[in-house]
Amino acid sequence: MDGSNPHREGLTTLHHDWTMIPAGKLVERQTPVLLSNGISAAPVFDEAKNSFTGMFDYGDLMAYILILLKKMDPPQDQTLEMRDLIQKANNSQSVPLGEFPKLQAVMQTTLHACGLDHSNVLSVNGNAPVLDALVKMSSNSVSSLAVLDDQGILLGNISMTDIQHVMKHLKSSWLWISCFQFISKIRLSRGVETGEDQYPVLDVSAGSTFGYTLLKLQATKVHRLWVVQDNGSVAGVVSLTDVFRVLSKLIDN
Amino acid sequence: MGSDLDRQIDTLLQCKIITEAEVKELCLKAREILVEESNVQRVDAPVTVCGDIHGQFWDLKKLFEVGGECPKTNYLFMGDFVDRGHHSVETFLLLLALKVRYPDRITLIRGNHESRQITKVYGFYDECFQKFGSANVWRYCCEIFDYLSLSAIIDDRIFCVHGGLSPSINTIDQIRTIDRMQEVPHSGAMCDLLWSDPDPDSCTGWGLSPRGAGFLFGETVAKPFLHNNGLELIARAHQLVMEGYKLMFDETVVTVWSAPNYCYRCGNVAAILEIDANLGKSYTIFRDSERNSMASRSTPQREGPPDYFL
Numbered sequence: 001m002d003g004s005n006p007h008r009e010g011l012t013t014l015h016h017d018w019t020m021i022p023a024g025k026l027v028e029r030q031t032p033v034l035l036s037n038g039i040s041a042a043p044v045f046d047e048a049k050n051s052f053t054g055m056f057d058y059g060d061l062m063a064y065i066l067i068l069l070k071k072m073d074p075p076q077d078q079t080l081e082m083r084d085l086i087q088k089a090n091n092s093q094s095v096p097l098g099e100f101p102k103l104q105a106v107m108q109t110t111l112h113a114c115g116l117d118h119s120n121v122l123s124v125n126g127n128a129p130v131l132d133a134l135v136k137m138s139s140n141s142v143s144s145l146a147v148l149d150d151q152g153i154l155l156g157n158i159s160m161t162d163i164q165h166v167m168k169h170l171k172s173s174w175l176w177i178s179c180f181q182f183i184s185k186i187r188l189s190r191g192v193e194t195g196e197d198q199y200p201v202l203d204v205s206a207g208s209t210f211g212y213t214l215l216k217l218q219a220t221k222v223h224r225l226w227v228v229q230d231n232g233s234v235a236g237v238v239s240l241t242d243v244f245r246v247l248s249k250l251i252d253n
Numbered sequence: 254m255g256s257d258l259d260r261q262i263d264t265l266l267q268c269k270i271i272t273e274a275e276v277k278e279l280c281l282k283a284r285e286i287l288v289e290e291s292n293v294q295r296v297d298a299p300v301t302v303c304g305d306i307h308g309q310f311w312d313l314k315k316l317f318e319v320g321g322e323c324p325k326t327n328y329l330f331m332g333d334f335v336d337r338g339h340h341s342v343e344t345f346l347l348l349l350a351l352k353v354r355y356p357d358r359i360t361l362i363r364g365n366h367e368s369r370q371i372t373k374v375y376g377f378y379d380e381c382f383q384k385f386g387s388a389n390v391w392r393y394c395c396e397i398f399d400y401l402s403l404s405a406i407i408d409d410r411i412f413c414v415h416g417g418l419s420p421s422i423n424t425i426d427q428i429r430t431i432d433r434m435q436e437v438p439h440s441g442a443m444c445d446l447l448w449s450d451p452d453p454d455s456c457t458g459w460g461l462s463p464r465g466a467g468f469l470f471g472e473t474v475a476k477p478f479l480h481n482n483g484l485e486l487i488a489r490a491h492q493l494v495m496e497g498y499k500l501m502f503d504e505t506v507v508t509v510w511s512a513p514n515y516c517y518r519c520g521n522v523a524a525i526l527e528i529d530a531n532l533g534k535s536y537t538i539f540r541d542s543e544r545n546s547m548a549s550r551s552t553p554q555r556e557g558p559p560d561y562f563l
Contacts, residue, residue: 156374188374188375
């Protein structure tokens with residue numbers, strides 16, 4: 001850590017290269033930072049306040065993009081913070097920056113037309129132990145797997161976030177239960193925390209539009225949606241990374 | 254036959270299971286009754302409307318103490334009889350047996366948990382397997398789920414549904430045209446009725462649900478629906494309410510939750526909505542039964558006590 005760099009003061013001595021996003025910059029410039037570093041959230045550093053003001057993540061970006069679809073007048077105050085932008089936009093107030101007609105077009109394109117229904121989907125059988133899923137994710141450098149039954153029908157999703165949750169609570173015995181049982185425990189736990197149970201399978205179809213997929217990602221607050229065929233088998237996956245890859249192409253043009 | 258059913262009800266009232274053969278027989282009889290019911294089942298006031306039970310058998314018994322025994326009290330249960338609690342089997346079979354015994358004094362409508370896919374994840378399948386040694390009872394019950402009504406209407410004025418409204422449905426008559434006798438679909442009108450939630454914070458009419466099925470609907474959707482269908486209230490369940498019940502949208506939508514101390518840890522109270530002959534409404538709150546702490550020690554567990562993240 002370079003102690004003379006004021007941006008790094010107060011940070012831990014972990015060997016991350018913290019990627020920072022200057023507060024107040026336009027969101028279009030923040031997205032490449034996230035993508036090129038392969039991370040899903042970055043701290044936002046406000047030079048004026050010389051402190052961290054929050055995390056900028058894909059959720060914010062998605063909310064922003066969705067709001068862009070509505071026609072808004074630019075506000076007079078151009079120094080609005082990113083977080084304030086989202087807040088204002090959520091309250092249906094004006095959002096700066098012009099319209100993006102190309103964005104509108106992409107929103108109405110199907111996942112099939114976007115080529116997002118042909119991803120190579122990595123999966124694990126519902127009866128396999130969680131440990132197998134962990135090994136597979138690790139050796140393939142992916143953060144989640146589709147959990148399938150013997151017929152290849154999607155039962156749910158197992159992700160590194162879920163497994164980290166297990167580790168945090170030291171329930172190592174759960175590494176040996178089946179993936180399906182694991183999904184069940186995760187769902188049971190989450191449902192009682194929120195007071196409402198979620199559908200076990202979070203998916204879209206190849207015919208769903210890109211815009212609908214974004215809306216569903218934002219509504220369900222997940223990092224990926226499986227693309228399934230009518231019979232329930234998996235055709236692909238749309239992750240936040242895929243979404244912003246598509247959107248970034250528009251921004252660059 | 255009649256005395257058999259009474260005996261089975263007595264057994265179930267003690268939280269004891271009947272045999273697999275008896276379950277099969279009971280389901281056959283129940284099917285004959287349920288197949289005649291409408292997607293929007295007509296119910297006459299007075300009636301006591303109840304929300305989710307989720308296998309909390311002793312709390313259901315408490316509900317009957319508070320609301321009065323069936324058939325003396327006319328009951329309407331808005332679904333989610335199974336999953337999560339320790340006694341989904343006894344709970345559902347008791348309600349079903351009461352339905353067969355007193356078909357005009359108890360109405361059961363379908364919740365989102367009355368589904369093959371959901372019960373495999375949220376506990377009912379495992380409980381059936383554990384208590385009966387096979388998946389047969391689960392299959393019989395799932396077939397019955399397919400026959401349950403989607404909703405009910407009390408004196409043409411109070412609409413009762415487990416989840417909420419659907420963008421595909423503007424009139425009660427449209428609900429009548431749904432082919433309900435199937436597994437709950439992943440999307441569409443039938444799914445929405447069982448999965449949607451009212452959204453008190455919503456500025457716009459409809460939103461995608463964080464649950465991944467159904468929709469969120471705002472006041473701007475609920476009020477016109479009520480007006481266009483001549484209704485004064487939508488009663489629904491589906492969401493945990495710490496205070497037992499929650500009124501929204503100028504008291505035109507109410508969530509009724511009937512599983513106290515949900516999952517034996519949430520610390521909430523439960524409620525029932527008593528509707529009198531003049532459609533006067535009163536809410537009664539109740540707490541969980543003391544029998545729960547006794548029961549969890551003696552009930553065979555799946556893999557140790559329910560494992561919830563803390």
